[in-house]
Amino acid sequence: SFPLCISIPDIDECTTLTQPCSSGFTCVNTAGSYICNRKITCSRGYHASPEGSRCVGKICSHLHRMHESSVLIYRSKVNLNVNECESGLHRCAEGQLCHNMAGSYRCECRTGYQYDSFRRMCVDINECWRYPGRLCAQTCENTPGSYECSCTSGFRLSADGKSCEDVNECLTSQCSQECANIYGSYQCYCRKGYYLREDRHTCEDIDECSQSIGHLCAYRCVNTPGDYQCACPEYGYAMSPNGRSCRDIDECATGTHNCSLGEKCYNIQGGYRCLSLNCPPNYRKVRCERISCPNYLQCQNSPQRITYYYLSFQSNIVIPAQIFRIGPAPAYSGDNVIVTITEGNEESYFSTRKLNAYTGAVFLQRQVQSPRDFLITVEMKLWRQGKFATFQASFDLFLLYYISYFQIVFSA
Numbered sequence: 001s002f003p004l005c006i007s008i009p010d011i012d013e014c015t016t017l018t019q020p021c022s023s024g025f026t027c028v029n030t031a032g033s034y035i036c037n038r039k040i041t042c043s044r045g046y047h048a049s050p051e052g053s054r055c056v057g058k059i060c061s062h063l064h065r066m067h068e069s070s071v072l073i074y075r076s077k078v079n080l081n082v083n084e085c086e087s088g089l090h091r092c093a094e095g096q097l098c099h100n101m102a103g104s105y106r107c108e109c110r111t112g113y114q115y116d117s118f119r120r121m122c123v124d125i126n127e128c129w130r131y132p133g134r135l136c137a138q139t140c141e142n143t144p145g146s147y148e149c150s151c152t153s154g155f156r157l158s159a160d161g162k163s164c165e166d167v168n169e170c171l172t173s174q175c176s177q178e179c180a181n182i183y184g185s186y187q188c189y190c191r192k193g194y195y196l197r198e199d200r201h202t203c204e205d206i207d208e209c210s211q212s213i214g215h216l217c218a219y220r221c222v223n224t225p226g227d228y229q230c231a232c233p234e235y236g237y238a239m240s241p242n243g244r245s246c247r248d249i250d251e252c253a254t255g256t257h258n259c260s261l262g263e264k265c266y267n268i269q270g271g272y273r274c275l276s277l278n279c280p281p282n283y284r285k286v287r288c289e290r291i292s293c294p295n296y297l298q299c300q301n302s303p304q305r306i307t308y309y310y311l312s313f314q315s316n317i318v319i320p321a322q323i324f325r326i327g328p329a330p331a332y333s334g335d336n337v338i339v340t341i342t343e344g345n346e347e348s349y350f351s352t353r354k355l356n357a358y359t360g361a362v363f364l365q366r367q368v369q370s371p372r373d374f375l376i377t378v379e380m381k382l383w384r385q386g387k388f389a390t391f392q393a394s395f396d397l398f399l400l401y402y403i404s405y406f407q408i409v410f411s412a
Contacts, residue, residue, distance in 0.1 A: 095122035112145030137164045154184035177203045193226030218245040236270030268312045273373070277308060303379070303390045313364070320351075320363045326380050326391075327359035336383040344376030352378070 013020050013034040014027035021027045021036035028035045084090040084105045085098035092098045092107035093115070099106045109115050109122035116123045127147040128140035136149035151157050151164035158165050168186075170179035175188035190196050190203035197204050208228040209221035217230035219237070232239055232246035240247045251257045251272040252265035259265040259274035266273045279288040288306035293299035311323060328335055339352045339360030351365045362378055382389045 093120050093122065110145060136162055152184070154186075175201055175203075191226060216244065233270055266310050273310075275308075275310065279306065301390065305391060307391075316367070316369075317364065319367055320365050322361050322363050323350075324362040324378070325355070325359060326361070326378065328382050328384070331358040332384065334384070338381040338383075340379050340381075342377045342379050344374055349374065350376060358382075 010029075010031055012029045014029045017027075020034055024039055025036040026039050028037055082089065083100045085100045090098040090105050090107065092105075095113065096107045096109055096115070099108060112125055112127070113122040114125050115121075124142070124144055126142045127135060128142045132140075135147060138152055138155065139150045141148045141150055149157060149162050154167055154169070155164040156167050157163075166181075166183055168181045170181045170186055173179070174186060177191055177194065178189050180187045180189060188196060188201050188203075193206055193208070194203040195206055196202070205223070205225050207223045208216060209223045212221075215221075216228065219233060220231045222229045222231050230239065230244050230246075236249055236251075237246040238249055248267070248269050249256075250267045252259075252267040257265045257272050257274065259272075263274040263276050266275050277285070277288075279285050282291050282293075282302075283289060283306065284291060288308075290299075290302060290304050293302060309324065313321070313323065326339060327337060335358040337354070337358055337360050339354065339362070341350055341352060341362070347366075349364060349366045349368065351363050353361050353363060355361050360380060362376075380391045382391065
């Protein structure tokens, strides 16, 4: 047979007996019995532990209404940590952060703030004023609870957030032509033949032809972007090696004229003329000298010799301009001459003057505005030893508008 086990519940004598312990003691139930412990007196908010040997606190719903000192006393006696930060029992000011500690708590301001005991609040720290010149390389800007560094124009903030490094503005093509980066800025400049406009960015072409002092070119100046070029007339001239003056093309020497075999090619500046030497009847074709006279009167009125002269001038020559002198060679004492223009001066461009008793001259007295050819006949009457002798000269005058110099060519 096996023994029979029966579970008998414990009887709490402390509750079932009328007065298990005498006055001044507390009944403590034990398994199958009970003991009597001397009573202890606990402060308000505490009570004796079940065994009656110590005081323990009651964590009640009204704990948050307790004075902070009472909570600290309570906590120290019962060895219980209360998180004042979570329960709202702290006395941190507005803007402060509450940090729970074992048996206490600590109030702190956030980073970048400090506690103002007069206003009882956390106020922002102006780091830029507190540490001038130590936080940022250039500009320090205070922000709530912190600060920011910035750079002036021409610089950008480095990766460390404090230093400033130069910006190469030339990489963004700020200038229309050339750009030179300098520390903290840049400078635009122009290539030869251009000038920098007032906006300090745009390059404008210099018109050397209109702004030059003096003459850059002998004939015409043509402005080009950043430079200029000298040009010559379309026909009759070629550019000289210096690139500024024009060199006449001698069509007569090069054979590029169209004169006939019976004509003489006469080169002028910028062109040529085809001339035919025609002597009147009764004159030799060589130098047009008179052969004979039918009577005395005709001899008196006919020149002994007709000479042809070819002259070329610039058309804008300063007037009055002496273009030809005529007189006997040799001259003798008592000689006297009379010089007149007999043909080709219908528009009165020319006049004659007597320089002395035996010398006369032909003058250009009106300005010729454009290239033009003239054929004039000049007659000189020489009074010598009681007799008149007549001499005649024919002039082919070529006034050339675009020549910057003039030359006189005599051809007999």
